[in-house]
Amino acid sequence: MGNSSSGKVQKERSMLLQKVMIANHFKKLSTAHADNKKVVYTFVPGNLNELIRAFDMLPVHPEINALQSAMRKKSAGYIREAEKYGHSEDVCTYVKCDVGMLKSGNIGPTGEKLPEPDLLLLSYTGCFTFLKWFEILRQEYDCPVVVLQVPYQGDGEITPEMTAYVAKQLREEVVPVMEKISGNKLDEEKLRRLLDSSARAESDLVEILESARHKPSPIDAYFGGVYYIGPIFTAFRGLETCEEYYRVLRSEVEDRLKKGQGPITPEGPLNEEKYRLVVEGPPNWTSFREFWKMFHEESAVVVASSYTKVGGIYDTGFRHNSAEPFESLAKYCLGCYTNLNLPSRIDLLEKYIRDYSADGFLINSIKSCNSFSAGQLLILRELEDRTGKPGGFIESDLVDPRYFSAANIKNRLESYFQMLDSRIQEASVN
Amino acid sequence: MNNTNSTVTQIIETCERLYNDLDFSYVKNWKQTHAGKAVGFMPIYVPREIVHAAGMLPVGLMGAGDLLEIIKGDAYFQSYICQIPRSTIEMAISNRLDCFDGMLFPAICDVIRNLSGMWKLMFPEKYARYMDFPQNFRPEVGGEYYHQELIILLKDMATLSGAKVTQDQLRQSVRLYNENRAVIRELYDLRSADPHLVPTYELYLIMRASNILEVSEHTAMVRDYLGAVRSEKRPERDNIRVVLSGVFCEQPPLALIRALENSGCFIVEDDWVLGARYLLKAVATEGDPLENLAAAYLKDTVKTASRYEEDGAKGSYLIDLVEKTRAEGVIFAAPSFCDPALLERPMQQEALKRADIPYTSFKYSESSGQFQVIKEQTGTFADSIKLWGSV
Ligand code: SF4
Numbered sequence: 001m002g003n004s005s006s007g008k009v010q011k012e013r014s015m016l017l018q019k020v021m022i023a024n025h026f027k028k029l030s031t032a033h034a035d036n037k038k039v040v041y042t043f044v045p046g047n048l049n050e051l052i053r054a055f056d057m058l059p060v061h062p063e064i065n066a067l068q069s070a071m072r073k074k075s076a077g078y079i080r081e082a083e084k085y086g087h088s089e090d091v092c093t094y095v096k097c098d099v100g101m102l103k104s105g106n107i108g109p110t111g112e113k114l115p116e117p118d119l120l121l122l123s124y125t126g127c128f129t130f131l132k133w134f135e136i137l138r139q140e141y142d143c144p145v146v147v148l149q150v151p152y153q154g155d156g157e158i159t160p161e162m163t164a165y166v167a168k169q170l171r172e173e174v175v176p177v178m179e180k181i182s183g184n185k186l187d188e189e190k191l192r193r194l195l196d197s198s199a200r201a202e203s204d205l206v207e208i209l210e211s212a213r214h215k216p217s218p219i220d221a222y223f224g225g226v227y228y229i230g231p232i233f234t235a236f237r238g239l240e241t242c243e244e245y246y247r248v249l250r251s252e253v254e255d256r257l258k259k260g261q262g263p264i265t266p267e268g269p270l271n272e273e274k275y276r277l278v279v280e281g282p283p284n285w286t287s288f289r290e291f292w293k294m295f296h297e298e299s300a301v302v303v304a305s306s307y308t309k310v311g312g313i314y315d316t317g318f319r320h321n322s323a324e325p326f327e328s329l330a331k332y333c334l335g336c337y338t339n340l341n342l343p344s345r346i347d348l349l350e351k352y353i354r355d356y357s358a359d360g361f362l363i364n365s366i367k368s369c370n371s372f373s374a375g376q377l378l379i380l381r382e383l384e385d386r387t388g389k390p391g392g393f394i395e396s397d398l399v400d401p402r403y404f405s406a407a408n409i410k411n412r413l414e415s416y417f418q419m420l421d422s423r424i425q426e427a428s429v430n
Numbered sequence: 431m432n433n434t435n436s437t438v439t440q441i442i443e444t445c446e447r448l449y450n451d452l453d454f455s456y457v458k459n460w461k462q463t464h465a466g467k468a469v470g471f472m473p474i475y476v477p478r479e480i481v482h483a484a485g486m487l488p489v490g491l492m493g494a495g496d497l498l499e500i501i502k503g504d505a506y507f508q509s510y511i512c513q514i515p516r517s518t519i520e521m522a523i524s525n526r527l528d529c530f531d532g533m534l535f536p537a538i539c540d541v542i543r544n545l546s547g548m549w550k551l552m553f554p555e556k557y558a559r560y561m562d563f564p565q566n567f568r569p570e571v572g573g574e575y576y577h578q579e580l581i582i583l584l585k586d587m588a589t590l591s592g593a594k595v596t597q598d599q600l601r602q603s604v605r606l607y608n609e610n611r612a613v614i615r616e617l618y619d620l621r622s623a624d625p626h627l628v629p630t631y632e633l634y635l636i637m638r639a640s641n642i643l644e645v646s647e648h649t650a651m652v653r654d655y656l657g658a659v660r661s662e663k664r665p666e667r668d669n670i671r672v673v674l675s676g677v678f679c680e681q682p683p684l685a686l687i688r689a690l691e692n693s694g695c696f697i698v699e700d701d702w703v704l705g706a707r708y709l710l711k712a713v714a715t716e717g718d719p720l721e722n723l724a725a726a727y728l729k730d731t732v733k734t735a736s737r738y739e740e741d742g743a744k745g746s747y748l749i750d751l752v753e754k755t756r757a758e759g760v761i762f763a764a765p766s767f768c769d770p771a772l773l774e775r776p777m778q779q780e781a782l783k784r785a786d787i788p789y790t791s792f793k794y795s796e797s798s799g800q801f802q803v804i805k806e807q808t809g810t811f812a813d814s815i816k817l818w819g820s821v
């Protein structure tokens with residue numbers, strides 16, 4: 001990504017920054033134990049990065065390991081490895097990819113070995129599989145597990161009781177364990193500073209995402225979006241480098257917006273915007289570029305997506321808030337996309353379709369992810385009914401290449417784009 | 431229903447009728463005669479006492495098995511989602527669930543969770559609630575949260591039934607369910623002691639009847655069955671003793687259960703209809719009933735895949751069951767695409783390996799009619815244990 005011809009330096013700066021951030025993080029991880037740093041494994045949705053960082057500990061996210069393994073074409077082998085250990089072909093492939101990686105030496109994306117965890121922080125947010133995943137991992141490691149249960153928004157709301165329950169667990173379960181592991185008392189001031197920083201980066205992220213309301217959109221909010229959410233969803237939220245990343249990215253996006261430019265794709269800037277789409281569901285990682293290409297070569301731009309909300313929804317107003325650190329962390333966890341009930345997911349997608357003037361929407365249904373996939377066919381119908389916009393439905397997997405059938409997906413997309421074409425034409429005639 | 435002098439055959443016939451009746455005639459009749467409402471619930475566990483105390487009939491729904499052709503349900507779920515949500519939707523859109531005034535969706539997995547949202551959208555006129563259970567088992571943390579959940583449920587049930595629910599009514603319901611749990615324990619103990627007296631086919635149907643019958647009626651039925659079966663002469667069989675694990679949600683077809691028995695296995699422990707056996711001890715009847723129900727949930731329960739295991743000794747519960755029931759092996763059966771059961775399995779298998787307990791594993795679906803391969807597999811498993819004591 002980022003090999004555009006004009007304004008090259010400025011456009012690439014955010015990408016370079018992110019690359020450096022990631023490389024530094026994995027470097028630090030590789031020497032963490034030698035440097036006497038403690039390591040916390042935890043999940044992306046509902047991650048407590050500010051808290052972990054307030055204790056000067058380093059986070060590792062197993063989902064990120066899995067998706068990076070997939071992008072490096074290692075996931076097929078890892079999944080096979082896990083299946084050899086008795087893991088079923090039917091279950092979440094993120095888990096199997098992670099288990100396989102562990103059984104193959106736990107080599108991280110930079111080729112360095114990942115440190116063993118000092119703590120497994122099981123933030124049980126929006127996906128049942130997380131519980132099982134860490135039950136499996138804890139058998140491999142001699143370290144404590146602390147569970148943070150985040151109640152599901154079954155009735156489509158966050159009640160005061162839910163917030164109180166999560167905040168209480170943070171205070172009474174999570175913090176004491178972190179204090180013990182790190183050997184430090186919680187520095188609330190530091191936590192507040194981190195939360196303030198998060199809020200600033202979050203506001204920039206929202207501006208970036210919302211730039212896609214413009215025609216043409218200066219960003220792709222799905223394929224490009226997964227890069228844009230990278231720092232804030234993972235190890236960096238709350239850090240100065242993260243703020244800087246979003247400041248730089250925002251100014252790059254604003255610059256493109258001013259110039260009326262489209263998103264940058266791996267093959268350069270996309271200057272024509274033929275279709276504006278909203279996408280529901282995670283992407284496929286094993287053939288990420290090939291998948292993206294199927295869109296940008298048709299001049300299809302994703303203007304909003306739900307996947308870029310799994311690690312936090314900021315565009316409906318939530319910000320981390322240093323005035324109420326624990327309640328704010330609780331609300332953050334409770335509000336992640338994976339923790340929304342089906343009607344709320346549909347409401348949000350409907351809002352995106354309208355607010356971003358989308359021509360249609362597409363669901364990428366992930367074979368091994370029950371959390372996302374169960375109910376998506378109803379989402380498809382409801383959204384079509386409510387918005388009158390055509391919906392497309394494709395199936396793939398996150399990290400198991402056996403379930404990415406390029407020809408099949410391309411076929412489906414082609415017919416979907418044809419349908420969009422005729423709808424757009426009809427609309428212009430009427 | 432008057433079971434006082436029922437024979438085993440009569441009791442099992444009644445259970446078969448209930449099992450096969452996807453129109454829920456019993457529920458409709460009960461509603462009419464009691465001028466009451468009915469609340470369905472999905473596996474595994476809900477505090478039925480609260481529904482009961484509100485004067486309503488709690489009814490456990492476990493899919494349609496192989497009794498219903500899925501015509502529209504498949505349009506709601508991709509091929510890689512298990513069967514139970516599609517047959518449940520099929521039953522609902524074919525009006526078979528119209529007799530239910532409300533539905534509870536306990537936190538068991540993301541499929542049931544998402545089904546709760548689908549329900550809200552598809553049947554907006556019906557009460558539907560997703561019930562979160564604590565995964566933190568400290569009374570002052572998870573217990574307190576769960577207690578609040580129960581208060582909400584009680585309030586909702588009172589509103590739905592239009593009745594005020596007193597503490598005494600709650601205590602009375604708790605008592606009735608305690609009795610039911612006790613007779614079910616007796617039934618399981620008898621099967622474990624004399625498996626030839628209590629064929630699993632019969633036990634299973636009796637357990638499935640507990641999903642539907644009003645609790646006192648079910649308790650009476652189990653008592654009758656126990657009385658009747660103890661005086662029956664039934665042939666002893668040279669079967670191996672096994673624990674069946676993983677069948678807590680989508681159910682194996684009845685014919686598969688029969689096939690397992692016929693392949694030479696006495697099932698002496700299982701995890702189907704687990705909700706009726708979820709609490710291992712009687713719930714206290716003194717003091718605040720909701721607090722008591724919450725406390726009972728935190729400790730002294732079964733361990734199952736949808737419940738986080740704190741102590742880290744995965745598989746120890748299963749091994750205890752094997753030892754307690756003097757089982758010679760374990761059969762892991764799991765619905766296809768069932769994340770909870772299938773993610774749990776390798777951890778359990780590891781523990782069994784370490785404890786030198788033989789096991790065999792397979793997947794099924796509720797609608798499958800083909801289990802010759804499974805029968806051969808469990809038959810071979812049984813034979814090798816008989817011959818060599820291992821596999
Ligand atoms: S089931 Fe889905 S949400 Fe859950 S861990 Fe797997 S990929 Fe993530």
Ligand code: SF4
Pocket residue numbers: 512513514515538539540541542679680765767768769770771
């Ligand atoms: S069979 Fe398994 S995956 Fe399907 S609904 Fe039940 S617990 Fe969930």
